Amino acid sequence: MVCHCISFINLKGGVGKTTTAVAVGEMLAQEHRKSVLVIDLDPQTNATVTLIKEERWAEMNRAGHTVAQLFYDKLNPHMPPSFQIEKAIVRNVSTINDGISHLELLPSSIQPIDIQEQLPLIAMSRNFMAKPLDVLKAALQPEIDRERWDYVLIDCPPSLGTVTKNGLRISTGYIIPTIPDILSTWGIYQIVDNIFGLAKDLERPISALGIVATKVHGNDLHRRVIADMRAVNSGSSLSPGLFLSRRCLTARFHKPSLFLAGLTSMQTSEHSKASMVVPTNLCEI
Ligand SMILES: Nc1ncnc2c1ncn2[C@@H]1O[C@H](COP(=O)(O)OP(=O)(O)OP(=O)(O)O)[C@@H](O)[C@H]1O
Ligand SMILES: [Mg+2]
Numbered sequence: 001m002v003c004h005c006i007s008f009i010n011l012k013g014g015v016g017k018t019t020t021a022v023a024v025g026e027m028l029a030q031e032h033r034k035s036v037l038v039i040d041l042d043p044q045t046n047a048t049v050t051l052i053k054e055e056r057w058a059e060m061n062r063a064g065h066t067v068a069q070l071f072y073d074k075l076n077p078h079m080p081p082s083f084q085i086e087k088a089i090v091r092n093v094s095t096i097n098d099g100i101s102h103l104e105l106l107p108s109s110i111q112p113i114d115i116q117e118q119l120p121l122i123a124m125s126r127n128f129m130a131k132p133l134d135v136l137k138a139a140l141q142p143e144i145d146r147e148r149w150d151y152v153l154i155d156c157p158p159s160l161g162t163v164t165k166n167g168l169r170i171s172t173g174y175i176i177p178t179i180p181d182i183l184s185t186w187g188i189y190q191i192v193d194n195i196f197g198l199a200k201d202l203e204r205p206i207s208a209l210g211i212v213a214t215k216v217h218g219n220d221l222h223r224r225v226i227a228d229m230r231a232v233n234s235g236s237s238l239s240p241g242l243f244l245s246r247r248c249l250t251a252r253f254h255k256p257s258l259f260l261a262g263l264t265s266m267q268t269s270e271h272s273k274a275s276m277v278v279p280t281n282l283c284e285i
Contacts, residue, residue, distance in 0.1 A: 002172075006172070006173050006175055009160075009164065010187065012186070019177075020214065024153060025153045026094050029103035036102060037089070037151070038106070039106045041067065041157060042156065048066075048105065052105060067088070071135060072115075074122045116157075116161035133165050133169045152170070173206060173209040176212070185229070
């Protein structure tokens with residue numbers, strides 16, 4: 001079994017990264033009976049408080065059972081590390097049905113210091129062997145290797161900083177949720193280009209799995225931007241197996257949605273070649 005690790009990323013805030021990541025996780029676990037881990041890499045902790053109650057988060061946070069603690073441990077090598085992966089993972093999360101079996105969460109934390117800025121310096125703070133991009137991988141890889149999850153879904157902050165790169169470091173692919181307007185789609189090329197560069201450095205593909213158009217209104221601008229994105233994508237020979245399917249997603253959406261039905265049948269295959277990739281599929285929810 002291969003674990004699909006998928007980052008949900010856009011440089012623009014408020015475009016539906018968290019909502020899409022959480023909804024896809026709930027759908028995969030609830031409807032497709034997949035084992036799913038959602039990692040909240042965003043200090044805004046929105047995915048965390050969507051999936052668990054705030055009181056539970058406060059307990060976890062006090063005990064240092066958050067992904068932020070994993071990074072703090074690296075930033076403070078003179079202190080004994082307190083992050084423990086098993087204690088930090090919350091099982092059976094979601095507000096749907098009081099929790100979904102096989103849906104797990106690695107929560108985030110509001111961070112008093114900017115981990116993104118500090119993390120590149122860890123190798124200078126007595127941590128000479130520590131690589132800033134490898135912190136999350138070092139903690140999670142043993143669990144991924146023992147095939148604990150079918151999917152790891154990573155809710156990224158709206159930046160391409162070191163924390164986001166820690167997520168991409170373990171990702172096999174990425175999805176770009178975007179409102180189909182000019183501002184939200186502005187950074188897409190930069191994201192694709194940047195991740196392509198990272199994948200090249202890592203000498204393995206990080207597949208561009210698709211664009212999810214969110215908050216779609218039938219206005220002229222949205223119609224035009226969607227048409228433009230489709231036109232770009234139709235020229236690509238890369239087709240990673242996502243397709244459009246119209247149906248209700250979960251209780252999160254009140255109206256019928258278009259969603260990523262192809263995720264469960266996705267192969268790891270060579271959809272990402274060692275050439276410049278553009279996101280190939282457009283899905284709407
Ligand atoms: N597909 C959608 N349809 C309608 N509303 C949506 C959709 N996706 C997200 N929203 C709404 O848009 C708002 C922002 O969504 P969300 O928090 O998921 O964005 P984000 O990209 O994760 O933001 P941030 O960059 O701040 O983390 C929320 O109020 C959410 O309910
Ligand atoms: Mg978010």
